[in-house]
Amino acid sequence: MDLIASLTVNGLATGMLIFLLAAGLTLIFGLMSVLNFAHGGLFIWGAYAGVWIYYVTNSFLLAIIVAIVTGLVLGLITERLIIRPVYGNHIQQILITLGFMLVLQELIKVAFGPDQKAVHPPAWLEGSFQMGDVILIKYRLFIIAIGFLLFLTIYLILKKTRIGLIVRAGVMDREMVQTLGINIRFVFMAVFMVGAALAALSGVLHAPYSGVIYAEMGLEFSILAFIVVVIGGMGSFTGSLFAAILVGLAQAFMAYYVPALSLAVNMLIMTVVLIFRPQGLFKVKG
């Protein structure tokens, strides 16, 4: 029982981090049909910028803020320089964002050095709670809490506010939204920046969780984010939460029970989804 509980907490924490990463990507795709393979680059830049500040100031809170700001700024740059020239062309988007991903990843090595960096959670998040037989690691609970809070916040924004309705309407029919007098490019840029900030936040939260960061995580997490978005249904915000948790739990349980397959578990889930339900778990209605 304690084992299952602990694996579940692991899986949920991983899932939440993946969700933060994938949420932006799925909205970006849904809204402007943009495929962004540089998303992991924003993740890794958030991680490094945050960790650097964390090293310097020893304040994890400041690290989180810096990561978010890094995400917003990089998001703006990416949208302006990389995505704008290739709107409407999937093949070019895939090619160019992949190239940008590599550049972002190498620039990490230039800015912060090529070696991997070890990261520990801050003192106030270190340690664990004991509940009966179950040991709950504080930092994991912290991640789960932040993830759920952000999911709820974004969900409510999408559901209740006019700007949220515009984003959802844009995902369904972006032409119609424009004819209602709404500048969809502006909305998209804002969504892109928020998505980038979420990815960067995911990066900095991931650092103490995995204990180590390295530049190549950029491409790995770009791919992971895409896998999750495909599983959840491209463009579906709620779908990305379910898919992320599914992947997180699958990773946690596989790592324990069938370690040989744990590396392949994402790919296996995506393959099954692509074969039996290519539109993903949650389909976005037009």
Place this chain on the structure above:
Amino acid sequence: MIGVILKSMTKSNLIYLGVSAILLILPFILTGRSVQFMITQIFIFAIFAMSYDLLLGYTGIISFGHAMFFGIGAYTTAIFMDRFDASFGALLIAILVAVLFAAIVSFIVGILTLRLKSHFYAMLTLAFAGLFLVAAEKWRTLTKGNDGFTFKVPEFLRDSTTIYIVSLICLVLIFFGLRRMTQSPFGRVLVAIRENEERTVSLGFKVLHYKVMVSVVSGVVASFAGVLYMLSLRFVNTSVFHTDVTIDVLLMTIIGGVGTLVGPILGAALIELAHHWISGLANVHWIFERWIILYGTVYILVVIFFPLGIVGTIRSKLSGGSMQKMLSKKKAG
């Protein structure tokens, strides 16, 4: 017979043959093993890149897991050479198995995803390549895992000049074969799919058949490139399945020029040389150690400003833009 061949030669074919002839003489002038080895690598990656061009350049399909076919060819060869004797017969069987295996895998991936939008093929090939990588790492009894293993190849292929010439001949044959194919009615349907898939469907072509077929041909050629790679390297490890291999071949195709077949050959030469020379400049300036930044930047600029790549851009300048502006075509949704 020869007369007929010569008559059917166009000017460009003569140029290609001329270049091939020069390359054929080259190893007798450049006798250094390492130089020959490097040029051999270029030939092999040129074959690999041409197989990628069939997908991306001619049909408009993006694969993120092309390394898997290369790796299938590589591991099949390595395992056969290791487990059986390093005879010519065993090699032939290995090639046959490698090609069949790649054909089956590419057929399955193609059938599953080529009816969907472009990114699904990209993602499923990525997934399959990931699975092959894991298999190669975990199935240690067969693959010896991450560390890989060395093996012997048939006696006559051990000389670096011989493998150079074998690779060159394969490159020339495959180049002319694929050129033939892309200029045939089959190739024209592929281009039509790339330009406007819906219209091709409405003209009554079974687009899925064509796409699956080109995916199989591409997989087979890539697998064969993997076989040659093993013959020249005589060592295998899991790196043949890495995403880096796919990215390299993608860069070769894009920078050289999509949809041209010659472009990827040029791209292969450029990237291989860059790997070689630029990393040698690392102690001149740190930026050369991070040469991917330069490459990535060049690549991004190429995608935005010269989507036809080197060869495509030159050709369209020469012929006044007869190459369709394939990548600049707007395609929403």
Place this chain on the structure above:
Amino acid sequence: MSSLLKLSQVEAYIQQFHILHDINFEVPKGEVTVLLGRNGAGKTTTLRTIMGLNPVSKGSVVFKNEDISNLKPHLIANKGIGYVPEDQGIFGDLTVGENLRVAMKREDQETTERLDWILDLFPDLKKFWKKPGGQLSGGQKQMLAIARAYVNENDLLLIDEPSKGLAPIVVEKVMETILQMKEKTTILLVEQNFLMASKIGDRFYIIDDGQTVHNGLMGELKQDKALMKKYLGVS
């Protein structure tokens, strides 16, 4: 007669296809102008081109004495043009209320009054306020689309084939509504249903093969059987 909208020698392409060759017409303020013509003549493209969804390659589109050709769609909309597309463009996952809220630029007194007025015309919308737009019937979708275009204070409404695919009784209802809206706004209507067009239209233009070939008052058209047969296939 002051014209609110004027198209002069407009040409337009969809990809490489030359769809509009020479479109000229004026929409006088306070009237219902109807674009008639066969399927594929270019009526929908004309509306999309006015709205900025399709580029104008030649000619001018003048709205309230200002050239709006090739402005971005949202800028054109904000000049005071509402658009009801052929497929209604309802956001399927959004409720009726949310569909209207996306459109409402302000939530002030005036907008609320407009909303109340149009909801009185379409009580169904009030009834299904919380139902997702995708689950409405064809007629309800049409009404929602019209309400959505009307709720902002627009000077001109472009309505593309409101009768398409609707049962005759529903067509009747839509027609009545448009007649009532006519009191408050100017309308440019594309319509295949000649009966409906002739009842609510003041003035007509016939588009054939991307050109405006004929125009006049609706009353005259009803008399001219030969013309109707030639361009509209109505006898």
